[in-house]
Structures are given as C-alpha cells and as structure tokens.
Amino acid sequence: MQRSWRQDADKLTFIICRAITTGTADEIPSQEELQTESDSPANMVGDINLFLRIDDGEEGNSPPQIVGEVELMIAEKVNQRRGFGRAALLMFMRYIVQNQGAIxxxxxxxxxxxxxxxxxxxxxxxxxxSSQGLTFECLSVKIGQANLRSLALFEGLGFERVSAEPNFFGEFELRKTDLSLGGVDAALEGAKVRGFIALPYERTE
Known part of the structure; x- marks a missing residue:
C-alpha cells in the first residue's frame, strides 16, 4: 500500500512527522541529518492527502475542471491543537502550488x-x-458541521464555504480558488513558518 501511495496518479499522501531537531531554531535540516527514526512510527503524528478528480457539473455538461480534495488527520488528541495540522496544510499547499503542473x-x-x-x-x-499549463480549479475539503476547529483552520487559510447549510451528510464543503504562490507564501509568513527544503525519498525497501 505504501508503494501505491507513491505511485498512484490520482492521489498524493504526505505523512506528518515531528520536526527534526537541529542546532538552532532557524536551521533547516539537510539530507545528512535525516535518520532512520526521523519518519519512524514513533515520530508520526498524522497524514495529509490530496485526491484528484474531474468536476464537470452536476449534469455532466460543464467544461471539465480539475479539483483537488484535501483530507487532513492528526491522529491522537495529545498531538492536536499544537500547530501540526496548520503547518502541514500550509506546507502541503506550497508543494501543490509549486508542482501543480507536474502533478x-x-x-x-x-x-x-x-x-x-x-x-x-x-x-x-x-x-x-496566458497559458501556464494545467492548473487546479480549486482545492476542496469536506468537514462535518460539528468540527468547529477544522472549519476554523481551513477558513483561516482562505477556504470558503460553498453553501450556507451542510449537505445531506452533515458536511460543509469549503473551496479555495486563490492558489497563487505569493498567497501561499504570505500565509506561511503569517504562520511564522520560516522555510523548508524538499528532500528526496531514499528509504531502502
């Protein structure tokens, strides 16, 4: 299943882990500082997923658009309300926007x-x-109406409710259409996320 997560073209999964300890708070870790235990189960706190789908309207006769549906989960209560979800969502959005053409x-x-x-x-x-290649129409998330913390998190990052009332399943759908790199970087700065580096996946099977 882990191999499927890395290879499936219609989904993207990131595992959320605790931060790697470095010499100073402002230092960004390098590939050399990664250890086998850096992404071991003991350091995992949740996951964030992107599911890609085509939206061509309820009747199927609208021009097709690509929508990315986001799912975020911080598993244990002890790790909730500590900023993991917000930081992971911001970094995930940054990765998606920067790499949306290839994705x-x-x-x-x-x-x-x-x-x-x-x-x-x-x-x-x-x-x-102005052709910039394929782009997302929006990012979407579905959240239960009673999950006020998640609603506040996504709305605080620019997601807007599609309707004033929840759907049949008691969920609100929220969408974010402003996927500019500048907008995401501004949100990162506002959250005091100072920087990041993308490291290659080198775990041996």
Whole structure:
C-alpha cells in the first residue's frame, strides 16, 4: 500500500512527522541529518492527502475542471491543537502550488481520465490567453458541521464555504480558488513558518 501511495496518479499522501531537531531554531535540516527514526512510527503524528478528480457539473455538461480534495488527520488528541495540522496544510499547499503542473500532467496521463476529457482540458489550456499549463480549479475539503476547529483552520487559510447549510451528510464543503504562490507564501509568513527544503525519498525497501 505504501508503494501505491507513491505511485498512484490520482492521489498524493504526505505523512506528518515531528520536526527534526537541529542546532538552532532557524536551521533547516539537510539530507545528512535525516535518520532512520526521523519518519519512524514513533515520530508520526498524522497524514495529509490530496485526491484528484474531474468536476464537470452536476449534469455532466460543464467544461471539465480539475479539483483537488484535501483530507487532513492528526491522529491522537495529545498531538492536536499544537500547530501540526496548520503547518502541514500550509506546507502541503506550497508543494501543490509549486508542482501543480507536474502533478496534473501525471494525473491526466495516468490512465484514469478518459481521452475526451483530457482533450478538453488540454484544449482549454491551449486557447487560454496566458497559458501556464494545467492548473487546479480549486482545492476542496469536506468537514462535518460539528468540527468547529477544522472549519476554523481551513477558513483561516482562505477556504470558503460553498453553501450556507451542510449537505445531506452533515458536511460543509469549503473551496479555495486563490492558489497563487505569493498567497501561499504570505500565509506561511503569517504562520511564522520560516522555510523548508524538499528532500528526496531514499528509504531502502
């Protein structure tokens, strides 16, 4: 299953771990500082997922758009309300926005999207006045109406409720359409996230 998480074109999963201890608070860890236990189960606090889907309207006759649905989970209460979820969501959004071209190219080329839909998506890009490749229409999240903390977290980062009332399942859908790199970086700065580095996955099987 772990291999599937890394290879499936329609989903993206990050495991949330406790921060790596470095010499100073402002120091960003390097590849050399990663240890086997850095992402061991003892240091894992949750996960954050992105599920990609095509939205072509309730009747199926609207131009296809790519929506990324986010799921965030901090497993144990002892790790909740400590900023893990907010930091993980911000960093996840930063990664998605920075790499959305590659993520979406893999999605539409992975065999899970029919040829006609891919053609329509590509045509929309080619005819746009300012073509930047495939982009997300929005990021979406569904949250139970009683989960006030999660609602506050996502709304605090610019997600807006699609409707004033929850759906049949008692959930609100929230969407974020401003996925500019500058907007995400401003949110990171506001949350006092000082920097990050993407390290390659080098765990041996």
């Amino acid at each position: 979406l190219d893999e999605f539409v080329g992975g065999g899970g999207v029919d040829v006609e839909t891919v053609r329509k998506l590509r045509t929309g890009v080619e005819t746009a006045e």
